[in-house]
Amino acid sequence: MPAPIEDYALLSDCRTAALVSREGSIDWFCPPRFDAPSVFGALLGDTSHGCWSLRPQDGDATVRRSYLPDTFILVTRWETATGVAEVQDFLAMTDDRTDVVRRVIGVSGTVEFTTELRLHFDYARTLPWVRQIGTEDEPALSAIAGPDAVVVRGIRFTASDHAHTATFTVSAGATRDLTLAWHPSHDDALVALDVDAAIARTRSWWQGWASSIAHDGPHRDAVIRSLLVLRALTNRDTGGIVAAATTSLPEDFGGSRNWDYRFVWLRDAALTLEALIAHSFLEEVHHWRRWLLRAVAGDPDEVQIMYGIAGERDLAERELDSLPGYDGAAPVRIGNGAVDQYQGDVIGEVLVALEAARIAGLDESEFSWPLQRALIGRVVVGFDVPDNGIWEIRGEPQFFTHSRVMMWAALDRGVRAVTEHGMTGDVEAWTRLREQLRAEIDERGVHADGYFVQHYGTDEVDASLLTLPQVGFCAADDPRMLRTVEQMEGTLVRDGLLMRYRAASGVDGLEGGEHPFLACSFWLVEQYAASGRLDEATALMDRLVGLANDVGLLSEEYDVGGQRHAGNTPQAFSHLTLVRAADALAGHSGRAADRH
Template sequence: MLVFRLNSVSFARTLRDLNQLWLSEAMAAPIEDYALLSDLQTGPLVSRNGSVDWLCFPRFDSPSLFSALVGTEEHGRWLLAPSYPGAAVVDRHYVDSTFVLQTTWETVSGRVLVTDFMPVGFGRSSLLRRITGLDGTVEMHQQLIIRPGYATVLPWASRVRDHADPEAAILMAMAGPDAIALRGPHLPQAYAHGHEGNFAVSKGETVDFELTWFPSHSEVPTALDVDHALDQAVSYWARWGGHCRQDGAYGDAVKRSLLVLRALTHYETGGIVAAPTTSLPEDFGGPRNWDYRYCWLRDAALTLESMLTHGYETEALQWRNWLLRAIAGDPEGLQIMYGVGGERDLPERELGHLPGYRNSKPVRIGNAAVAQFQADVVGEVMVALERLRLAGGKEDHFSWALQRLLLGFVEKHIEDRDFGLWEMRGNAQYFTHSRVMMWAAFDSGIRAVRDHGMSGAAGHWEHLRERLRDEILREGFDSGLNSFTQTYGGGQTDAALLVLPQVGFLAYDDEHMLGTVARLEKELLTDGGLLLRYRTESGVDGLDPGEHPFLACSFWLVEQYARTGRKADATILMDKLVGFSNELGLLSEEYAVKEQRMAGNFPQAFSHLALVRAADAMHRVDRLSLAVHTGA
C-alpha cells in the first residue's frame, strides 16, 4: 500500500484536480451506498460520496430535478464533499430515530461533519446541508446540476439579491412550473454544465446551504433558520419513533423499518409509496425496471397492519381515509395502485434519453400494471380493515358501505382470471394466491357482520367463501407434488403461497402447507439461501428470465419457520436478511448474493413490511393471522 503525506499546497491541489477528473466520470453509486431523506412529501437519495443523485420536488411522484441515479451527473445532482481523492467517510448514521443524516469525512488536512436533512412541518420543499469543521481545515467541493423534468429541461439560472438580506445572493434556476433557489455563503460558479466551486471549512466553523423548490409564479420563500429547522426535524422523528412498540432481538430493525414506512407516507394525503425511486433494476442490465413511486393498495394495507401492531393507530386511520377517497366511486373502476393524492391516470412510458442505473434500460415512469386486474387486492384491503376493527377502529356509513361494494366486485369477477401478485405481463391465469385472497375478502366480510355487528349478506358470502375454498383445494393443490401450485393446473411453485396461512386460509402447520414449504425449499431456494419469487425461466411473466431474490419472500419464509417451531432455521435466515441492510438500516427490493449488492427500487416498503412481520413472528407477537388461523 502506498501512503502519501501531503505536506505541500501544490501537491494537495494536484490531488484536488485529479479528484475533479474522477468526479466528472462518476456514475451512480451502489444502491446500498444511498441514504434516504424525507419531509413526508418526497424522498431524495444521498450517496456515500456526498451526491444527491435523486430528487423529486415537491412530491414523491413529481418529475425529478436530479436524475443521476438513473443516468450520469449530467442528468442532475448536488455533490458536496471534500475536494481530495483520498478523503474517506469514517462514519455515517442517522441521528437516533430520525432521517437526519450525518456523515463524517476525514482528509489529510482535517475532518468535517456534513448534516443532510429536510425540514418537517414548514409547508415547504427544502433540502438543507450543513458542513461543520471538526479538525484542521478542509477544502470542500460543490457541484450543482439542476435538470427538471427527468433531465429533459435546461433551466435558466441567474444570481439575484435576497430581499430579506440585501448583502446575500441567491442562485436561482427556473424552467416552466419549477423554480429552485440555492442559499448559502459560498454559492458555486457557472460552468458549461451547471455550477461548481470550492470553499474551505475550518475547525469550529459552520456553513449552511438550503435548496428550495417553489412554483415559478410565486415569490422566493424566505430563508429558513437552519438551527430551528434541524431541531424541529430531530424532535419530530424522535417523537414519532418514541411511540414504537417493539422489543426482542430485532427491535432496532423493526423500529427503523416502521420509520421507513412513515417516511414513505405523504403527510397530507396519507398515501404510502412503494419506494421513492423508479427503474432501479431487478436484474442489472436487464429490462425489469419499474416505477414504484405510487401507492399500491396491497402495500398500504399491509402497512396498516404493521402500524396497528406497533402502536400507530392514527397513521392506520389516516391510510384508511386515503383508501376511501382513492377508490370511491364505481367499484368497476378499482385500481391496484394510485398516485399519492389518489390520482388514477398513471400511464407508463420510457425515457429513452436516460441510460439507466448502470446501463439498465429502459427507464420507466408511470406503471402499466395500473390497468391490470389483480384479484388479490380486495382481499388485502378487507383483511387490513378487519384488523383495524379488531384494534377498535370504528366503521362509518361510508367505510362499511364501500366494503360491501368491494365484496360485490369480488363476486362479480369470481370467475375471472388475473395477473397475480407479481403483476405478470404474460397471460391472465387463475393464480392460487389470488383465489385465496378472494376467499379472504369474503371471510373478512363475514367476520364484520358476525363479530362486529355490521349489516350484510353474511350467509351468501359464506357460501361463496366455501365454494372458493373447495375450488382452491381441488384446483390449486397438486397431490402428486404434495404442494400448492402457482396457478391452477400449473406445475410451477410460487413464494406467494407462503401468504396462505397469514390470512387464515389454513394453519401454518397444516400438511398442505408443510408440503408446499418443502417444495419451495427444493425449487426456489438459491445457493445463497434466499427464496426466489418463482422461476422466471417458465415464461409465465412475459419477460426475459433473470432476477435476484425478492427479499420479502425470504422474510415470509422466516415467518413460516417461526410459526412452525423451526426456530433455528428462522434465526439463521432472519440474521442473514437483516444483515443485508446497509449501515442505516435500509433495504432494497432484492439482493444479489454473489455480487453482495442490493438490487431493485430502494428503500422498498414491501421489504420493510415483511421484515416487521417476520420479527413479530420471531417475537411471538399476536396478529390477525393467528387469530383466524383455523380457516373457519
Template sequence: MAVPIEDYALLSNCRTAALISREGSLDWLCLPRLDSPSAFAALLGDEGNGRWQLRPADSDATCTRRYDEDTFVLITRWTTDDGVVEVHDFMPIEPDAQIDVRRTDLIRRVVGVSGSMTMQQKLTIRFDYSRGMPWMRQTGSKKHPCLVAMAGPDAIAIRGAALHPVDHQHEGELKVQAGETQDLHLTWFPSHRDMPDPLDVDDVLEVTKHWWQKWADRIEHHGPHHKKVVRSLLILRALTNHETGGIAAAATMALPEDIGGERNWDYRYVWLRDAALTLEALLDHGFLSVAERWREWLLRAVAGDPSDLQIMYGLAGERNLGEWELDELPGYEASAPVRVGNGAATQYQGRCRG
C-alpha cells in the same frame, strides 16, 4: 460506474424523498412530491442528469455516516490529514397544521469538528426527468450568495456559498475551520411565485429531529432487533404522504429488477396490496391513526363504480397513471427503458391482497 443502490441513504419530509450517496452526492430528488418529475436524477444516469455533490476537495478523504438517532437527519463524517468535518443532510418537516406546499427544502449543514477542510460543491440541476435545462441566475450578495434555477413551472434556489458556472454545471469551494458551521440551503418553489425567505436552520433542524423522534418513541416493540425494526417503520412512515395519507410502494422509479434488463417500473404509487401490508406492520406496532388516515384515503380513491376499482392509485388517489418511456435518462447501469407511470394500474389482479 453506478453507485451501488445499497450505498444510498434516504432523506424524507413525508411529501418527497431524496437519496444521498456515500460520496456525498444528491442523486435523486423529485419535487415537490414523490411522484413529481425529478430535478436530480443521476441515479438513473450520471451527473449530467442532475446531481449536487458535496465532499472534501481531498480525494483521499474517508467517511463514515449514520442517522442522528431515530430521525432522517443524515450525518456524514469526513476525515482528512488536515481535519474532520461533518455534513448534516436533512429535509425540514412541518407539523400538520403548518404544511406549506408552496416550498420544499433540503439543507446540507457543514460543521467543522477539528482542524480545517476545503469542501467542494458540484451542482447540476435538470428539471422534468432531465428534459428541462434551466435558466440560471445569480442573486443575493457576496456575503449571502444565491443561485436560482428556473424552467417551466419549477424553480430552485441554492443559498449559502458562491457557485460559478463551469461546463454546464456550477462549482464552488468553502473552507471550514473547527467550530464553524456553514449552511447550504436548497428551496424548491413554483416559478410563478416569489422566492421564499430562507429558513432558520437551527430552528427547523430541532423541529425536524423532534418530529421524527417523537414518532419513533410511539413504536410498540420490545422484541429482538429493535433498532432495525424502528428504522424499518420509520422508512414506512417516510413513504406515507403527510397531506393525503397515501402510502407509496417505493421512493424511486425505474430501478431494474435485473441489471441491464427491461423490467424497470415506476413504484412511486399506492398499491392496495403493498399498502395493506404496510398498514399491518404499522398497526402491529401501535399506529392506529395511520390506518385511519389510509382508510379515509382509500374511500376517496375508490369512490364510484366498484367495477372501476384499480390495483394502484396516485398519492392523492389519482387514477390516470399512464406509462411512457424516457429517452433522456439512460437508466441505472444502462438498464433501459426508463419508465414513468405504471401501465399495471389498469390490470386485473384477482389474487392481490388489499
C-alpha cells in the same frame, strides 16, 4: 455511472424523497412529491442528468455515516489529513415548503470542501434558466424551468458548462449551511430557511413519532428503522403510501425489468398498515382509510389496484429517452402499466388490514364499512375471472392460488364483520361463496403430491403461498404447507434466499431474470417460526437483516453473487416484511392469529 444502490441513504419529509450517496452526492430528488419529475436524476444516468455533490477536496478522505437516532437526518463524517468535518443532510419538516438542507460542521482541524450543482429539470429533459439573485453577503442562485423553480443559498457558485461549483473551508466549531428550496415558478422565491429551527423541528418530528414504537423482540433497531421507512414513504398530506422512493432501478442489471414504484398499490399499502397496526399506529391507518375512500369513490367495479399519491387514476406507463437508465438498464419508465391489470388478491389485502384496524380499536366511520361492503361486491363480480396475480405478470392471466385465497379472505372478513362486529351485509351469500372458494382451492390449488401450486394446472410453486397461514386459510404446520415449503426449498432457493417464482417457467411474459425478492425470504422466516423451525428462522433472519446497508435500508431484491442491492429502494415491501418476521420471532405470527 451512479453509485451502487446500497450506497444511497434516504432523506424524506413525508412528501418527497432524496437519495444521497456515500460520496456525498444527491443523485435523486423529485420535488415536491415522490412522483414528481426529477430535478436531480443522476441515479438513472450520470452527473449530466442532475446532481448535487458535497465532499472534501481530499480524495483520500474516509467516510462514515449514520442517521441521528430515530430520524432521517443523515450525518456523514469525513476524516481528512487536515481535519474532521460532518455534513448533516435532511429534508426539512415544514408546513408548506420543500427544502433540502446540507449543514457542514467543523469538528477538528480544517477541511476544504468542494460542491458541484448540476440542475437538470423534468427527468433531465429541461435545462433551467439560472441566475444570481442574492447579495455578496447572502448569495443565492435561482433556477427556473417550466412549472418548477429552486433557490440555492449559502455559497456563491461559479458557472461552467451547465455546472455550478464552489469551494469553502470549515474549521473546528464553524458551520456552513447550504440550502435548496423548491417553489412553483409562478410564485416568488421563498425566504431563506431558518436552519437551526428546521433541524430542531425535523429531529423532534421524527423522534416524536418513533417514541411510540414498542418492540421487545429481536432486531429492535432494524424494526424501528423499518417502521420509520414506512412512515417516510407515507405522504403526510394525503395519506397515500408509495411502494418505493424511486423508479426504474433494475431487478435485472442491464435488463428491461425496470418499473416505477412511486405510487400507492392497495396491496402494499394494506400490508404496510398491518405492520403499523401491530405497533399501535392507528392514526396513519385512519388517514389512509380516508385516502382509500377518496381514491376508490364511485363504482367499486372500477376499482384499480394502484393510484397516485392523491388518488389519481391516470398512471399510464411511458418510456423516457432523456435518462439512459441505472448503469444502462433501459428503458426508464414513468407510470406503471399494472394500473390496468386485474389482480384478484388486492381487495382481500385491504379487507384483512381494515379488519385488523377494527379489532385494534379504529371505529368504523359513516362511510368506511359501506366502502368495504362495496369492495366485497367487486370480489363477487370478479369471482370467475383469472388475474395477473400479486407479481403483476405480463403474461396470460391465470387462476393464481394466492389470489383465490385472498378472495376467500375478503369474503371471510366480510362474514366476520357481520357475525362478530355487528356490520350489515349479505352474510349468507358471502358464506356460500367463501366455502365454494375453499373447496375449489382444496381441489384445484393443491398438487397431487400434496403441495399448493402457483396457479391452477401447474406443477410450479410460488413464494406468495407462504402467506396462506398468515390470513388463516390453513395452519403453518398444515401438511400441505410443509410440503409447499419443501418444494420451495428445492426449486426457488438461490444461494440461501428465496425467489418469487421460477422466471424460466415463462409465466410472467418477460425477458431476462431477477434476483431473490427480499420480502419472500422474510415470509419464509415467519413460516419457519410459526411451524417450529426456530433455529432456521433465526439464522435466516440474521442473514437478511445483515443485507441492509449501513443506514439500515433495504431495496427490493438482493444480488447474492454481486453482493449488492437490486430494484427500487428503499422498498416498503422489504421493510414491512422485516417487521412481520421480527414479530414472528417474538411469538406474534400470522395476520389471522393477531386477531386474538
